[in-house]
Amino acid sequence: MKIIAKILQSVLVNHFYKLNAGFFIFLFFALFGVVRGGQLIEFHLGLIQAILSGPLFLLIIICIWGLYTIKCINYITKRMMEPGLSFLTCLNRLPKKQVWAWMSFVHFEVYLPVLAYVAVIISVAIKAHQYQQAVLIIVSNLLFFIGAVSIYFKTLQAHSTATFLSNIRIPSLPFKKQYFLFPFYFIWAERKWMFLLTKLFTLVYLYGFIQFYEPYRYDIRPVLLSFLLIITAHSTLIYQIRDFENENLLFSRNLPIGILKRFFQCIGLYLVLLTPELLFIWKGYPLHFNLLDFSQIFLMVLSIPAFLHAILYTSIMNGDEYMKMVFAFIAVLFFLILYDLGILLFVFVLIFAFVFFYFHIYEFERANTVNTSEG
């Protein structure tokens, strides 16, 4: 039995967390990094009390847990259907109860971040005698949990994702497909849950920042740090975009498109991808930033994703290496932003991005197969 746990852990759970490392780094910083250490418990208690006392807030949070469940389902079912993991169907030889239990084990592990926070919310609710809310939270999470496990179970038994995936349809984009937006269409067509959940969390974070953060004097750095977090949350999408390029856009290397044009197309892609956040931040104008400093935010949104994109042209870069690199790069930028270098910082990042791009784009060759499941 230990070997089954080990295999499921390794091929499903660990891969899920690796693939979504950028998303979890963002969540971790958003929940624990933006508040001063001494105020952390107070902040979370306040947040939990707000969730418990406002029915609409509670409903929104339950919806977010539901979306996270969909993200887990989408990843696990697609991953189980990959040709390399077809051996998992041998689990069907076990009694159905055991298969159910193993699928519960998988979902428990990927749903753990939610369950941990849910446990804290429930204990606060019980302590405050808010039993109705506690029951609602338990029941909704139980339903999400059972729903997810039953879908994993059916997917494994039928060896098909059609039962779940065919029920959810997101309309295709009605615009003329420009070459530089092919990766965006890919994200929309193949990684839609990863995309929508990333957008939901980053926009909710921005909303919270604009509504609740009151600067005692004008300072652009908190906005820049917020955008640093937002770009970190998109790092997994950037990885998926490069992976898509390697898999499906190799033919375009034969097209006579200049390197500078390709670089501008890359920047244009990330500008489109991060447009919702760039527009939403205007709710914070002029309290959080002035017109001049918006140029910093704008250049940051172009330069950092372009840099992360460009380093993925270096042949040594696989998923693990990339996430380490992202973490190190973001950490360095964090301190450089605090040092307040101004727009020069992002000019340099953009130059570095172009240098990497220029020297590596045609030298890159995929060394080995990288998994492309949606997370």
Place this chain on the structure above:
Amino acid sequence: MLQFEQTEKYYGNHLALRISTMKLSDGLYWLKGENGSGKTTMMKMVAGLHPFKGDILLDGRSIKKERNDFLLYVNYGEAEPVYPSFLTAKDLVELYCTTKNAAIADSIQRLKDLHIYDAYNYAIGSYSSGMLKKLSIVLAFIGDPKWILLDEPLITIDVAAVVLVCEWINKMRTEKGISFIISSHQSFQESLPFSSIIEVQNQTASIQSL
């Protein structure tokens, strides 16, 4: 003229292909070799898909130094073409015509001749392997190339399409002077009057007359 200068292609530490010097004057070349000998690798190097050491020149233009000018005149049709499944043939034809400065009407006519124009606006994910192959051949004929590289162009497609593609190749060779490198395990010598053979063997390539 297509000229190879000290070209070497490695996959990791494994030498896949080494061509010290080779000059291909205009013509219709049959690229031969066993499975895994390096035929596709050679084509992908010329088409700009694979990085490699050394250089390849087209009428003096280096793929390393004048990549755009080089690729404007070198088209490539893959043996097993891969395109994003959500794109349509229309999307790809428009992209190729824009970058290769070509008229769309010619490609539409070719798609009609190959009987796949009905699927022009369909997502490529719904295409059969034969339809995909036909589309890749049409894309390889777009523009005003000097060389067209076709990797196993005559497999997967139906007999009528094979005859038509051979006609296109002959017509473009005689009327426009376009040179071809065509890899195939079958000779097709009755349909395609090859001028020479490029034999890929023991990780190198050499020209042999027929």
